Amino acid sequence: MRSLLSILILIFLCSHSTAQEWTRFRGPNGSGISPATGLPVIWMEADYNWEIDLPVQGSSSPVLWGKKIFLTGDNTEKGERSILCIDADSGSVLWRRDYDFEDHYLHRDNDFASGTPCVDEDGVVVVWSTPEQVLMIALDLNGEEKWRRDLGPYKGLHGSASSPIIADGLVVLANDQMDPKRFSFYLPEDTNMDPGKSFLIALDRQTGKTRWKIDRKSELVGYATPCIRRVGDRAEAIFTSTVHGVTAVDLQSGKISWEIDQLWDNRTVTSPQLYNDLVFASFGKGLSGQRFVAVRPEEKAGSTKKGELVYDITKSVPLVPCFVVKDGLAFLWTDGGVVTCIDAATGKVHWRERIEGDFYSSPLWIEGRVYGISKRGEVVVLAASKEFKELGRTDLGEKTFATPAIVNGVMYLRTQSRLLSLGKAE
Secondary structure, three states: OHHHHHHHHHHHHHHHHHHOOEOOOOOHHHOOEEOOOOOOOOOOHHHEEEEEEOOOEOOOOOEEEOOEEEEEEEEOOOOEEEEEEEEOOOOOEEEEEEEEOOOOOOOOOOOOOOOOOEEEOOEEEEEEEEOOEEEEEEEOOOOOEEEEEEOOOOOOOOOOOOOOEEEOOEEEEEEOOEOHHHHHHHOOOOOOOOOOOEEEEEEEOOOOOEEEEEEEOOEOOOOOOOEEEEEOOEEEEEEEEOOOEEEEEEOOOOOEEEEEOOOOOOEOOOOOEEEOOEEEEEEEEOOEEEEEEEEEOOOOOOOOOOOEEEEEEOOOOOOOOOOEEEOOEEEEEOOOOEEEEEEOOOOOEEEEEEOOOOEOOOOEEEOOEEEEEEOOOEEEEEEOOOOOOEEEEEEOOOOOOOOOEEEOOEEEEEOOOEEEEEOOOO
């Protein structure tokens, strides 16, 4: 009995520890779902544990390992991009690493360090891009550089925002670039018209060496962050892109398991999500989303068949904000502030309501509620139920594009120039 009790305690501690990390964009497998309890619906300035002015600005989202917060930002006057490590209990900067870069054209809402880092027990991995270079840097938890890779030039009219993930000993990245011919009417006549070299890549987590790489067609730049789908003892990385639609790649071999590529011709910004045997993705053009799809892939190992399109929603679809899928419901929160609740299995619409504001930040599910943050920094909280109910609003007082991180019952909110800690540790 004593041995059994020890084993049960060990299992509890391990599972609890795993649940307390926020290692990538939107947390566990990119789901945007947190097990935290006790976070407020409405709060005031006095409710923050701490708030700090950041030495850099930007829109990348924070990630955490243990008591360390990692985020990135830029200082355009100095021509520097920076990686910061911040103490989660106090908000003090533990270390900072600066890297020079050359100024180049970006979309007005983008910045030079907008990709979100990923982190594990071995440290943090960051991806930054310029027209000359896609740079991946790996640092340990103390800020010492372990390795770096130059993955070649980057072509994208509005700049890059690609975020890596760590899975099964690999660093995985979708590097989706553009074919300038699609935008020739925007560009000077002497512009080099060769298309960018898009690819999917997995690097060894410890050494940075390429484990596999898949060359892709280039058309419109995409920014989606992959997620991991586990089928028996196999793991697949799920990617979405403009040209190739939804693609599953066997994580260890680098071979395409299945692909559904004839459903759309629009770019993808939101990241794929999973629900039971379904894979969700959305696609759009211009300033709005066009299609939200649920697909059911083939389950045969090594199959390259396309599977089936289960349903397709073309009204009020997000382009930039990711969606949340929890307890059989999916919440689609659009850039223009229209929120739709659907049945995740069938696509049946339970409600669709307009919320005042414009949104880039992706919503999060916390204790039966959905939290979204507008571009101007207003947090809107809705009930995560089949009946629409707005629960509260709180103004952060500054432009906000980043998605919060939640660890051990505490939410870390990043505005353009500040970082705030809210909630009591569990």
